[in-house]
Amino acid sequence: MTSVSETTERTRPPFWRDLAVLRVAAQVAAVVLAALVLVYLGNNLVTNTRAQGITLGFDFLDQPLGVDIQLSPITASNTILQGLIRGWINTLALVIVGLPLLTVLGVVVGVARLSSNWLVAKLAALYVEIVRNIPPLLIILFVHNVVILGLPPKNEPASPLGWFSISNFVIAGPWFDASDGAGAFWTAVAVAAVAAVFVWRRRTKVNEATGEPHHRVAYSLGLVVLVGVIAFFVLGRPLSWSLPVFKDRLVTGGIQGLGQYFSMLLALVVYTASHVAEIVRGSIQAVAKGQSEAANALALSGFQRLRFVTLPQAARIAVPPIISQYLNYTKNTSLAIGVAYAEVTLIAFQAIGNGQPAPQLILLLMVGYLIFSLTISFVLNIVNRRMQLVSR
Amino acid sequence: MTETWTAPKATAAEWARRNLFNRWYNSALTVVLGVFLAWLAYKLVVVLFGIDYEIIRRNLLLFMVGEFPRDQIERPFISTILFGLAFGLGAATAAASARHAAAEADLAYAAPTPRMLVRRFWPLLALVAALLAFTRTVMPTVMALSTILGGAALYFGARGMPRSMVRWGWMGTLVLGIAAFAVIIVGVDGGWNAWGGFQINIFLAIAGIVIAFPFGLLLALGRRSSLPVVRYLSVTYIEFIRGVPLITLLLMGVFALGFFLPEALRPGPAIRVLIAIVMFEAAYVAEVVRGGLQAVPKGQLEAGQALGLPAWKTTRLIILPQALRATIPAMVGQFISLYKDTTLVNLVGMFDVLEVALVVNSQSDFIGKRLFFLTLAFAGVLFWVGSYTMSREAQRLEKKLGIGER
Structure with missing residues (x-):
């Protein structure tokens, strides 16, 4: 035994061929190289900004924004920081409304591509093959310049049913008007919604244990509606309908969105849904064929087969790539520069144009998007983990 | 008694019944979508053949090369031809290398015929034809024809290259590709920034x-x-x-x-x-x-x-x-x-x-x-x-x- 260790001792290579030494040396070299590059760039940054009389801090965030943000309380005299925050809210408005819409459209089209109806399948294929091979920015510009700007002009909005007000500047629809007690009402509904989740779980358990029908939709939805109706009348009707009204060249009331917002929403939903549809189709096809044959053998209808057998299994395969499509959608909202919708990238872009320091603004922008993307992928990965089969 | 049963060939009516009207809701969908599609197709035909393409025709060069100096306009043309040649040689070399690899492993290798290539690249050919319909001078047509024919000739001529030539094939592709870039950079007023x-x-x-x-x-x-x-x-x-x-x-x-x-x-x-x-x-x-x-x-x-x-x-x-x-x-x-x-x-x-x-x-x-x-x-x-x-x-x-x- 000792002789072996002696041999290794003796044949230990010189340090320039010793793997242990080389590994450390290579890593030190990598760190030094990266540090040198950063120091060089940082050094240049300091020199160049000093030469141009630009400060390197973040004090500029307190300076006036210089532009109004339409349909928001932010005006030119607000600070850049307030403008950027409003920009993030506008980005969020695109994301929150867009993700559910594109999911529904994508799933419907993906399922339609596998329809037994030849015409439906071909039409879905046509949509997917056309849309996903065109640049998203081009779709945005097309929707904006052709569809949205083709609507009635700002001063002559159309108002179908009297419920909407549609022009190429603002599109508005009916919404709630809150009075005293609205906060209490929404709190009651929120509590009922949480309770409904527990009822849902309880009914599922009862169903699994005893086999009696769960009726969980009826039970939980009923709870929310019941609480809502009671709270509505007990609190003295805190909500009322608010319809958009066009008067004195202004639309008031209802819920309003800028034309640019709808250009972005429509274009990005249509574009991203075409990618989601491909994922959905691939996932359904990846479900073992025996599964749908088994469903057929059980005489399930086409819809039942999809709802109870194919889609639940396809969902597990589809979720990770769909998450990455959600992230793409989020990043693509930055294309709003093309139609001047005031989301965060446009605010930063305009501030740079107004002579504010570009390096800091772009850094803020990048870090913001990074946090945004990481949050979305963090939340959705939890969802994904809960959906995956626990094996082994 | 080994009779093989073959499915009778479906008639058009049978096909339609099976693929378009197999359930009541599918029939309804077919009718609704059919009407919608017919309307869409009608609209599309009206627009496609009814509008004036003058805006495209007049600005075709602007669409293709932006504000590239007009007195050096032959450069993008030459670049396109070189690019087509690079593509042809690259494809030929890839085909030759795949053929040699297949021969080594004793596998069959089927080279694509011109007809298969047309079927694969029809959108590209259709686009070129449509673009040429918008042109007013003969130069773009000459360019497009030399690009396509040159590329195709190089592909069919060179794909039989022996194994020893594969390396040179890649080298030639690279040289042609670089040349395609160089033609529109070197010696152009403004260099890269003239592109558009x-x-x-x-x-x-x-x-x-x-x-x-x-x-x-x-x-x-x-x-x-x-x-x-x-x-x-x-x-x-x-x-x-x-x-x-x-x-x-x-x-x-x-x-x-x-x-x-x-x-x-x-x-x-x-x-x-x-x-x-x-x-x-x-x-x-x-x-x-x-x-x-x-x-x-x-x-x-x-x-x-x-x-x-x-x-x-x-x-x-x-x-x-x-x-x-x-x-x-x-x-x-x-x-x-x-x-x-x-x-x-x-x-x-x-x-x-x-x-x-x-x-x-x-x-x-x-x-x-x-x-x-x-x-x-x-x-x-x-x-x-x-x-x-x-x-x-x-x-x-x-x-x-x-x-x-x-």
Whole structure:
């Protein structure tokens, strides 16, 4: 035994061929190289900004924004920081409304591509093959310049049913008007919604244990509606309908969105849904064929087969790539520069144009998007983990 | 008594009953969609044959090359021909190398016939025909014909090359490709910055992915390195870039890059945009290559070690050739996505095809006529043809390479 260790001792290579030494040396070299590059760039940054009389801090965030943000309380005299925050809210408005819409459209089209109806399948294929091979920015510009700007002009909005007000500047629809007690009402509904989740779980358990029908939709939805109706009348009707009204060249009331917002929403939903549809189709096809044959053998209808057998299994395969499509959608909202919708990238872009320091603004922008993307992928990965089969 | 039962050939009525009217709701859908489609087709025909294409016809050159100096306009033409030749030679070399590989492994290799090629590339040919219908001089037709015929002649002439010539085939492709770029850079007033129109989209996409490839390869190897520091540096870079939108990198390239470089090294606008695209693309290429690296079985690495090869030789001679072959379809997909993303450069002031499609609407003859639908649809078709053809080719390759099969 000792002789072996002696041999290794003796044949230990010189340090320039010793793997242990080389590994450390290579890593030190990598760190030094990266540090040198950063120091060089940082050094240049300091020199160049000093030469141009630009400060390197973040004090500029307190300076006036210089532009109004339409349909928001932010005006030119607000600070850049307030403008950027409003920009993030506008980005969020695109994301929150867009993700559910594109999911529904994508799933419907993906399922339609596998329809037994030849015409439906071909039409879905046509949509997917056309849309996903065109640049998203081009779709945005097309929707904006052709569809949205083709609507009635700002001063002559159309108002179908009297419920909407549609022009190429603002599109508005009916919404709630809150009075005293609205906060209490929404709190009651929120509590009922949480309770409904527990009822849902309880009914599922009862169903699994005893086999009696769960009726969980009826039970939980009923709870929310019941609480809502009671709270509505007990609190003295805190909500009322608010319809958009066009008067004195202004639309008031209802819920309003800028034309640019709808250009972005429509274009990005249509574009991203075409990618989601491909994922959905691939996932359904990846479900073992025996599964749908088994469903057929059980005489399930086409819809039942999809709802109870194919889609639940396809969902597990589809979720990770769909998450990455959600992230793409989020990043693509930055294309709003093309139609001047005031989301965060446009605010930063305009501030740079107004002579504010570009390096800091772009850094803020990048870090913001990074946090945004990481949050979305963090939340959705939890969802994904809960959906995956626990094996082994 | 071995009678084989063959299905009777379905009549049209039977086919329709089975595929269009098999359930009541499918019948309803068919009727509704059929009416809708007929209406759509009618509208499309009316628009396609009813409108005046003057805005495209007059601005075709602007769409294609932007404001490239008109007294040097023959350069883009020559560049296109060289590009076609490079493509033909590259395809021939790839075919020859596949044939030799198949012969070595005793497998059948079927070379595509001209008819198959037409079927595969019909959108491209149809687009060229449509574009030529818009031209007014004979030069574009001469160019298109020499590009297609030259490329095809080179492909059919050179694909029978012997094994020893394959290396020279790749070399020639590279030289032709570089020449195609050089013709529109060297000696042009303004160099890269004279580019515009569709040319800038195509060349930014090609230059972007070609230059990003080595960086992406290094990042992918770095991400799988056994050295923790190298791994962390690579992962940080890749995940940072993948977490931010391309437009923020373009803004950085255009507005902030200058601050990080000494005055003497500050590049012009086209190079700044290219640097941003390369930085962005390297991270995505790295992820594609990583996918390929993961597909190589571990036994290959161990076999290399058993042969006593040093790590870099194992990587270069054993791992990479297998990994990179497996990444070709995904790399095409990445190229398509970059090709579409090049439209973003118009947001930072480049005169690309999308910008052309917008500004021609402000020309005095067309202002207020609301022809956006036509100009944007035209730009859309330009992108669609390339993107669709490439994605079909990628699918074909995927099937051929047997990737993703279980």
